Amino acid sequence: MHWADSPSGTGGLGTTPAALEFPAGDSAATERPGTGTTLIGRLERHAALSPERPCLVHHQGGRYAVMTYSDIHALAGQVAGTLAGTLAGAVTGASGEAPAAGGSSNVVLLFLRHHPLQLPAYLGTMMAGLVPSFMAFPTPKQDPAHYWASHAELVARIRPALVITYPEIAPELEALCAGLPTRILLIDDLAAGGPPAGTVAPAPQDTALLQHSSGTTGLKKGVVLTFGQIEAQATAYAPTIALGPGSTVVSWLPYYHDMGLFTAFLIPLTVGATIVSMDAFEWVARPASLFETIERFQGTHCWLPNFAFQHLVNTVPSAESGASAYRLESMVRFVSCSEPVKAASLSAFTRAFAGFGIGPGHMSACYAMAETGFAVSQSDPSRHDPVRWYAAEALATQGRAVAVSADHPGARALVSNGAPIAGVEVRIIPAPEGAGTGGPPRGAVVGEIAVRGRIVFSGYDRDEAATAKAFLDGWYRTGDIGFLDEGELFVSGRIKDVIIVHGRNYFAHDIEEIVSGIAGVIPGRAVAVGVTNEAVGSEDVVVLAESRLEAEEEARALKRAVKRLVFDRLELTVRSVHLVRPGWLTKTSSGKISRSENLARHRAEHRDNRD
Amino acid sequence: MNDMRQAVRSVIAETFNVSPDILADGAVADDVDGWDSLSHTILMIRLQNAFGIQIPESVAANVETVGELVSAVVAIAKQ
Numbered sequence: 001m002h003w004a005d006s007p008s009g010t011g012g013l014g015t016t017p018a019a020l021e022f023p024a025g026d027s028a029a030t031e032r033p034g035t036g037t038t039l040i041g042r043l044e045r046h047a048a049l050s051p052e053r054p055c056l057v058h059h060q061g062g063r064y065a066v067m068t069y070s071d072i073h074a075l076a077g078q079v080a081g082t083l084a085g086t087l088a089g090a091v092t093g094a095s096g097e098a099p100a101a102g103g104s105s106n107v108v109l110l111f112l113r114h115h116p117l118q119l120p121a122y123l124g125t126m127m128a129g130l131v132p133s134f135m136a137f138p139t140p141k142q143d144p145a146h147y148w149a150s151h152a153e154l155v156a157r158i159r160p161a162l163v164i165t166y167p168e169i170a171p172e173l174e175a176l177c178a179g180l181p182t183r184i185l186l187i188d189d190l191a192a193g194g195p196p197a198g199t200v201a202p203a204p205q206d207t208a209l210l211q212h213s214s215g216t217t218g219l220k221k222g223v224v225l226t227f228g229q230i231e232a233q234a235t236a237y238a239p240t241i242a243l244g245p246g247s248t249v250v251s252w253l254p255y256y257h258d259m260g261l262f263t264a265f266l267i268p269l270t271v272g273a274t275i276v277s278m279d280a281f282e283w284v285a286r287p288a289s290l291f292e293t294i295e296r297f298q299g300t301h302c303w304l305p306n307f308a309f310q311h312l313v314n315t316v317p318s319a320e321s322g323a324s325a326y327r328l329e330s331m332v333r334f335v336s337c338s339e340p341v342k343a344a345s346l347s348a349f350t351r352a353f354a355g356f357g358i359g360p361g362h363m364s365a366c367y368a369m370a371e372t373g374f375a376v377s378q379s380d381p382s383r384h385d386p387v388r389w390y391a392a393e394a395l396a397t398q399g400r401a402v403a404v405s406a407d408h409p410g411a412r413a414l415v416s417n418g419a420p421i422a423g424v425e426v427r428i429i430p431a432p433e434g435a436g437t438g439g440p441p442r443g444a445v446v447g448e449i450a451v452r453g454r455i456v457f458s459g460y461d462r463d464e465a466a467t468a469k470a471f472l473d474g475w476y477r478t479g480d481i482g483f484l485d486e487g488e489l490f491v492s493g494r495i496k497d498v499i500i501v502h503g504r505n506y507f508a509h510d511i512e513e514i515v516s517g518i519a520g521v522i523p524g525r526a527v528a529v530g531v532t533n534e535a536v537g538s539e540d541v542v543v544l545a546e547s548r549l550e551a552e553e554e555a556r557a558l559k560r561a562v563k564r565l566v567f568d569r570l571e572l573t574v575r576s577v578h579l580v581r582p583g584w585l586t587k588t589s590s591g592k593i594s595r596s597e598n599l600a601r602h603r604a605e606h607r608d609n610r611d
Numbered sequence: 612m613n614d615m616r617q618a619v620r621s622v623i624a625e626t627f628n629v630s631p632d633i634l635a636d637g638a639v640a641d642d643v644d645g646w647d648s649l650s651h652t653i654l655m656i657r658l659q660n661a662f663g664i665q666i667p668e669s670v671a672a673n674v675e676t677v678g679e680l681v682s683a684v685v686a687i688a689k690q
Contacts, residue, residue: 140672284648285655285668311649315656502649536649556642563641573647 004064038202038227039270040127046272047073050245055269057276058116059293065116069272072120078191079117079124080199083108086183087128087161104161104181107210107461111135111165111173114279117187118255119265121164124190126208129200130161133210133222134256138169139281139571146568148172154212154220156180157462164190204228210461211258211370213505222461223370233262233373233455234270236422240378241333241364243301245272248330250299252283252290259338259503262374263303273301287315291326291356298330303366305338305503309349310537319355329357335378337366338503340491341415343387345537360385367417367449367489371457371476372424376449377489379418386416388485395446395492399431401483402443416488424453427475428483444483448495450475497595499530502538506572508595514569515545520558522546525585529599531575540575541566544598547579555579578602615688619681622661626654636678662688 037045046053051070058065067075108125110132112118118134125132138147155176163173163184173184202208208227212220238244249268253260268275276297283289290312294302317323336346346363364379365386379386391402392412404411420426430447452475459467470476479496482489497508511528515521525546530539543562549555559577566574580602588594617631624631627643627650640646646654655671658664664687674680 284652285671287652307649311652314653540645560639560641575647576644 004066037231038204038206039208039230039266040123040202040227042231042270042272043069043073043076043123046269050272053245053272054274056116056119057274057297058114059276059278060114060116060282061279064276067116067120072123075117075120075191076123076127077199079121080127082185082190082192083125083128083130083162084199086185087130102181104159105131107131107133107158107160108162108164109133109135109155109158109160111137111163111169112187112255113137113166114277114281115166115187117191119275119277121187121190122255122265125162125164126202127199129202131207131210133212134254134261135212136254136256136571137165141567142571143564143568144169144172146565148176150569152176155182158222202227204231209261211261212256213370221463221466223457224459224461225373225457229373229455229457230266231270232423233375234267236424236455237375237378238267238271240375240380240418240421241301241335243267243271243273243333247271247273247300247332248276248297249273249301249303250276250278250290250294250297251303252278252280253303254280257338257504258370258374259303259305259368262368263301263335267374287312288324288326291316291328294328294331295326299328300330300332301335302331302333303335303337305538306336306340306342306345307502307536307538309334309336309345310342310535313345313348313352314535316352318352326356328353331358331362333364333381334358334362335364335366336415337368337375339500339538341365341417342534342537343413343415344534346386346415365415365417367482367491369478371470371478372451372455373457375421376424376426376451377417377420379416379488386418387413388416388490389413390443390490390492394443399446400443401446401485401490401492403485412492414490414492416485416490418489419487420451420489421455423455424451426451426484426489429472429475429477431481444485446481446483446492449478449480449482449489449491451478452476499528499539499541501530501541501572504572506541506570510570511541511543511566511572511574514566515543515562518558518561518565520547520549520554520561522548522582525582525593527585527593527595527598528574529595531599533575541572542599543574543577544585544602545577545579546582546585548582549579578606615685616681618661619658619684620677622657623654623677623680626650626657634677636676636681638677639675658684664688 046069051068053069054066055069055072056067108130110121122132138144159180160182163182164187165173166187170184204227206227207224208230209225211223213223249264251264253264255261255265264275264277276293278293319325350358350360350363361381364381366375366378368375389404389406389411391404392410394400394402427450428445428447429450430445456476479494480491481493481495482491499506499508508528512526515526516523527544529542531542533540547558549558562577563574566572585593585598620631620634623634627645629643655666659666666687670683674683
């Protein structure tokens, strides 16, 4: 591997990828079951036909290393050989099946920071016939004890065959896996040598990966996806954003998140594009590094959650300010995804960075989830302005999406997520008490978004109850509220008690359970509420908790403790904690504590309080 | 020196829209609503612009209290 310094220098990677045959559209549908191409087949093909094409540019600490398709294929093969040699018959249970007594499953958990071998390790795991899953790793500011305690249940349930990690956290993982048939391997030892041996050629129906969805770690659900589902997702989605072998994806998204996994790894690898992978922590500390990297490597595609567009606006001076200018004309698409897409954030981004070559034609939105691999739908900025206005009242109370003009009183701007991609059908399930009330029906029906099709997962790992609950007559219920207007999908709310902060999902009841267990909080008497923060372009979490503590110092210490423990357990910073007297939180007639009603009450009583 | 410390405190207070009174030397990020990793980056940029300094990432990532941050900015500005 050759390392070079960045970001000085201009121009792209120095090689112009040759055109490679790429199926435009729905090729997998015409292939006979069991004979289709898989991600590993794609990798082998790219390595054979375009061995010198850059596959991965690993960017870290101001330096970068370029690995070609041939390099990545060889490294993955070496990893597969190492894994096969390490295990040698120790694996007994396939994903989705209970491991044999005392044995392990075939799952490999990868607890990895940004590392040049993280993607070859994942691919090598697949080539060894094992099922990889990237896991979030402990950040320096988290309390390690709380972090690891929260993973014990998940690891015990999965019984992974292997854990791949880095030296600093290996002792904790050894302790976590004590008593399990799990081996711990260090990432730097994976490709230390040895011929590529023991690799298997997966078939489309084989389980490819495990992706963990939201929820506190012990209760996280593992989304099982097959190679056929990855292939269907990639081949259906890539044409909608003009992604092909000449494309270069620039990303700082972590790989344990479905958006990072698919858009900065599996999809570009399928089509033979180049991936420029940055460290998320470096981007947060220096947001302009994204633009430097796009310019340096002539990036064409970049996926970001809504908050990131706003964070760039808030931190990178525009060209007009006289500060550094970046040349971003190589960009084809910015895609906003993973949290509610705000029209104001997208327009602020194009206004701020028009001088760098960014315009509305670059901006698009995507509706995606781990349960479909990634995209359900994607907007096309060449068709029309993605922003439309709807009567807020009809959306909220009548279950109808009634289009109005932008200057209509009570107009709510929503961003189109575009038409569903090939391989997925979208259906709207009307709310029983919502649709059709309040006058003659007009406008599109608003309800829960449900999806089905060959990109949709078939179930959660080792959790039949959760799987049964997730599907209705073969349709996966997303828990999001939305509607279809002229064939395009709009998301207007959600049923599930999920708070989306910086693109990551958190269940309100998970936060409440953590808060309820803290000394000083009356058990069971806390609510966590998501509040839109326009300036940040995301949601904030506000906690209301009943407590008998009255002294100022004690109250301050308790608020600190709440923020501290929620961060240690979930890596989530609570915006504000409000302590209320015992009995203050009110319940609904069905006995539940209403989150939004209690927040509204608190705000009414503290009008000077911004939260 | 005290003026400088007060000026740093004012930038922090404006960034988080809070009264400087709550920014005691011993206050930590958890005492200030909205102080997370993203707003911390915005604060560092504002401090750099306000005082014409460069705050090394090692300093930005490791300050624990308001007092430590104020002292670090004052020390860098004096160099």
